[in-house]
Amino acid sequence: xxxxxxxxxxxxxxxxxxxxxxxxxxxxxxxxxxxxxxxxxxxxxxxxxxxxxxxxxxxxxxxxxxxxxxxxxxxxxxxxxxxxxxxxxxxxxxxxxxxxxxxxxxxxxxxx
Amino acid sequence: xxxxxxxxxxxxxxxxxxxxxxxxxxxxxxxxxxxxxxxxxxxxxxxxxxxxxxxxxxxxxxxxxxxxxxxxxxxxxxxxxxxxxxxxxxxxxxxxxxxxxxxxxxxxxxxxxx
Numbered sequence: 001x002x003x004x005x006x007x008x009x010x011x012x013x014x015x016x017x018x019x020x021x022x023x024x025x026x027x028x029x030x031x032x033x034x035x036x037x038x039x040x041x042x043x044x045x046x047x048x049x050x051x052x053x054x055x056x057x058x059x060x061x062x063x064x065x066x067x068x069x070x071x072x073x074x075x076x077x078x079x080x081x082x083x084x085x086x087x088x089x090x091x092x093x094x095x096x097x098x099x100x101x102x103x104x105x106x107x108x109x110x111x112x
Numbered sequence: 113x114x115x116x117x118x119x120x121x122x123x124x125x126x127x128x129x130x131x132x133x134x135x136x137x138x139x140x141x142x143x144x145x146x147x148x149x150x151x152x153x154x155x156x157x158x159x160x161x162x163x164x165x166x167x168x169x170x171x172x173x174x175x176x177x178x179x180x181x182x183x184x185x186x187x188x189x190x191x192x193x194x195x196x197x198x199x200x201x202x203x204x205x206x207x208x209x210x211x212x213x214x215x216x217x218x219x220x221x222x223x224x225x226x
Contacts, residue, residue, distance in 0.1 A: 004154075034214065043202060044217040089155070098162070099145050099170060100215060102155040 002027045006090055006103035013080055014111050021075040021106045023090030028068050034100065035064050035075050036089040044089065048075070080110045113138050116218035118203050124224045125193045133188040133221050135203030143206045144186040145170075145215070146178060148199040155202065161186055193225045 003026040013019050023033070032051045036044040048057045048064040050073070056065040063076040077084060087107045091100035119134040135144065146158040157170030161180040175197060177189045186205075190197060203218040 036217075041222075043219040044204075046214055046216065049214045091155075098143075098160050098168065099147075099157040100155075104152065104154040 002030075002092060002094055002101040004090060004092055004101050004103040006088075006106050008106060009104070010107040010109075012109040012111065015080060015082060017080050017110075018076070018078050019080055019108075021077070021088050021090075021108070023073040023075070023103055025071045025073075025092050025101070027094060028071050029095060030068065031093040031095055033064075033066055033073050034091045034093070035062075035073075036091065038087045038089060038105070040086075047088075077108075080108075082110050082112050084108060085110050115139065116203055116205055116216050118201075118218040118221050120221060121219070122222045124226065125190075126226050127194060129193050130189070130191050131193065131223075132190075133201055133203075133223075135186045135188070135205075135218060136184055137186075137203075137205040137216070138184065139205060139207070139216065140183070141205035141207050141216075142183070143208065144180065145204040145206075146176075146186065146188045147202045147204065148172065149202060149220075150199050158188065158201075193223075195225045197223065198225045199223060 005024045007022045034049045035047045050066040061078040066073045087105040089105045090103045116137045145160045147155045149155045159178040161167045164183040167178045179187045201221045204215045206215045207213045
């Protein structure tokens with residue numbers, strides 16, 4: 001069974017800092033890895049999708065990397081802003097399954 | 113495009129009552145999914161569908177039924193609600209499974225069973 005772990009569970013940083021969120025998974029046989037953002041009481045918004053053959057993806061101030069062999073991904077947020085405050089979820093898609101396996105998320109608070 | 117929409121947004125049921133949650137997508141996606149999200153548990157797959165007329169069980173299917181009579185709609189039913197089914201339910205869809213393309217999520221339905 002695929003286990004997805006996200007560290008830290010919660011993080012508080014002052015505005016302007018660069019930060020890294022971590023995601024690890026136990027089965028390296030994945031199709032892809034997806035990072036989501038979830039605001040309180042809201043649905044999930046897809047941030048970045050990394051295919052298993054890719055090493056990283058970038059979108060604006062976000063950069064996600066994937067090291068499939070070691071079962072790790074990181075989400076780098078540059079120059080954090082209060083509007084980045086949300087829960088960030090990591091999920092992997094396995095060939096043997098039919099849906100995403102999610103981590104429990106990192107709750108991020110960016111203070112002005 | 114509305115993307116993925118869910119009806120209703122909130123619902124309170126008494127134990128033993130039944131209800132149906134509706135998910136609709138306008139992206140012509142083949143694959144649709146129902147997840148539930150519980151504190152400390154993350155999102156878990158209930159049922160999924162790989163096309164119109166087909167459904168399959170996910171990780172936590174007990175107490176739920178689903179139907180996909182039309183490609184754009186995926187219904188989740190609770191025949192006899194239990195307090196353990198208090199949760200936030202999310203529907204998602206994706207274009208294909210092969211290569212596992214991006215999944216798009218609806219806004220969720222918050223269900224409370226008393």
